[in-house]
Amino acid sequence: MPTRSTRSGRRALRRQMEGSQAVAAAVARCRPEVISAYPISPQTHIVEGLSDLVRTGELAPCEYLMVESEFAAMSAAIGASAAGARAYTATASQGLLYMVEALYNASGLGLPIVMTVANRAIGAPINIWNDHSDSMSQRDSGWIQLYAETTQEAVDLHVQAFKLAEELSLPVMVCMDGFILTHAYEAVDVPTQEQVDAILPPFEPRQLLDPDEPVTIGAMVGPEAFAEVKYLMHAKQMQALDLVPEIASEFSQAFGRSSGGLIHPYRSADADTIVVALGSVLGTIEEVVDELREQGVKIGAVGIRCFRPYPLEEIRASLQHARRIVVIEKAFAVGIGGIVGQNVRLALSGLGAQVHDVVAGLGGRAITKRSLHRLLADALGDRLEPGRLTFLDLDWELVERELRRTREKRRSGPHAENILRDLGVVASGSH
């Protein structure tokens, strides 16, 4: 098995492995003490991997709870964290929504839980494939949100996440694209136990349920103090803007590779046009940037690694010289438009750049180099309507057909089934 020495001299293990298994191994090295697991595609291989590690004793001491729902998963993590244990769980999509009440509870109570979100679309219609609608729906929950571009980064971000969470006493979600990263086989350096121990000390809670020093946690707070408590949560998250790069730097020195941080610029320093995105699509985007650069186009990309807290200053600094910004995002805010796009506009307020919101990859639709080239050609040719949400590769004919149906008949039927039938999927049984 190929190994490689890191700069620090300790031998890391580089393996060709499934993303989920790599994340499971990395999480295990972080010595979680309580793992609460409820299965949902596409996170299942992570919790299964961790289950194996606990059963064989490779991850010990660790209590692995097979809970009855995602709501229970986060609730058990809350109890465990408050009782002083390093707690971890993983979910996606519908599961994330099912635990929303508990998400806000965890961040409100300041519990440093780490959770993997294997990004997946939210129904209805039910869809198991990747997009960012799940984690984006929780961007205001008070959780820190980190987005991995590659499997290696997903591995590294989990180590950084525990450290970040415990230093700030805030929960952190590490987002990795479902199926695209979780189920892909790639070469990964899984940190050794010694490497992780050197960077991540044992959990020292700021608050603890301890019979020797009883405390009451979770009391009601009325109008006289609620605003202050909530402000503190905001202030703590803002501290992450300093701590995230610090921890990324510490990680880089220990492991000899760059992972995480707030943003990741790619050939953007002298670019006229900059593409902004989160997650694995950045890999494809970087390929396209390289190809366009070869044609002499001054284009670059900025990947947002830390979406919450929002690194407004860093994003502004990385984009302010560009004339044209194309934000490509895998979710959108129904009734208003792009989410990341709005956030980017906020960072660029007062500047003259044109910002285009492009929604792509919803429900797992592949974002291809071909489509990106077409899109960017339109952007570069000023053919994208400014201020209008662009849906990449949307089949307008299908949409029109369904809209016509709804105009013609009151009992027009469910949209999803109608469109599937138009596509020949439902009746034909070909796939």
Next chain:
Amino acid sequence: MPEQPIKLYQVGTFAVGNRLLDPEQRSVQARMERSNTLTSGHRACQGCGEALGARYALDAAMRATGGRLIAANATGCLEVFSTPYPESSWQLPWLHSLFGNAPAVATGIAAALKVKGRTDVRVIGQGGDGGTMDIGFACLSGMFERNDDVLYICYDNEAYMNTGVQRSSATPPAARTANTKPVGSEPGNVFGQGKSAPLIAMAHEIPYVATATVAELRDLEYKIERAMEFHGARYVHVFVPCPLGWGCASNDTIRIARLVKETGLFPVFEAEHGEVVSVSKIRRRVPVEEYLRPQRRYAHLFGDPPRTDVIERIQATADRNIRRFGLLDDEGAS
């Protein structure tokens, strides 16, 4: 020499420090070293059955565990009146998370203690009937099924009291609540099948299940201490009258709790691993009417004309309980 069985009443708070009892059998409340786990200063209503039950239950649990106890509390009356910002009347480590997750939070705490080798510290989850039997039911069942080392205590005042007396799955038939008012042809709550949390707990085959009322406080204490002798999932369901929600006098709390048992409407028993092991017999059986009258939530049954048909149906439920649980001893009710 002829023998005559003499029925003794347990009188309740006045006799709690009864000097005729062996010191070991005296109530925890009679001891100087009681924990006062739920100490004074909380904002419960006058006559609150839940405050009474919680105080006895938790002090008994603290005694049984040498004060090594952590509690997870659901949202509800108990949580609200015990932690009025900026004060808390809890003298043990106490966590309130959400309405529906107290059992799961308790599970998490127990897991943390286990992984850290803190075998000396025990865990209680507690909540009202709403948080336990409705919104928290899935988490409760999950905790039971996994046999997590948690004692869950449900304080059942038969409605969502904290939010203004709305109906829960524990609300008995014909009872008035804010959304089961005595209007229309079927006044009060519907006559359904009921939802017996203790029987459901028994169906999970957990080590220990018990019911108790605040009329027999030593019995409540005994059951909590007994529960603490087991490891694994345990459930104690405590009947706690709510003067405000039920419309009864605040000094009638204990009396009403005694009446619910003596009618047979609330069977008091213990079960281990799914089988009933002891039943607390009715001492002096009373018709359900005697229990219903002091509560304004049943006032509509005693109007002009009275709803004897409804009262008869309630009586039938009591009769069924008596038969099903064997609540009368061989000599029958006197």
Next chain:
Amino acid sequence: MFQVRIHGRGGQGVVTAAELLSVAAFGEGRHAQAFPTFGSERTGAPVVAFCRIDDKEIRLREPITDPDAVIVQDPTLLHQVDLFVGLGTEGYLLVNTSRSFAELGLDEFVRRFRAERLLTVPATEIAREHLGRPVPNAVLLGSFAALAGVVSLESVRAAILEKFPGETGRRNVAAAEAAYAHTQHEIGAPSPA
């Protein structure tokens, strides 16, 4: 970059085949990326898996639309799913069947390709012989190693043994080796080590 697309049905080890191929390439010091398309897990449903192999880091994240090689693990897919979309005339095609391309109704189709880059191989039969089970994936990898020369038989061997330790691994290796030999014979190529 060399891109392989593998078609089959759920339960035939299509996804594993792509993974093994990526491990084999990794073992040779190259970069490889393998991933499946996903439906809900269901035996018998059409499955597609992909493997990219390159000498530099692979950043691209999209299904393979222009494969350099297509491997078909289940010939019953042939006239149901478009298995060959994007496969150029220089491409490799490996089909698991005991019949010939002509018997499959593909003789017209395969004429546009280079003859030495096409092959049918009775992988299910070979698998049954060596493994006792009709799982053709390792067999097809052995055959592919000979056909395309993108990964060596040795790398395929190592990948199989890493994933399937013990008797299962050994038998799968034997099956792959048999397929390799068979393929070499069929295409008449000299054997690399």
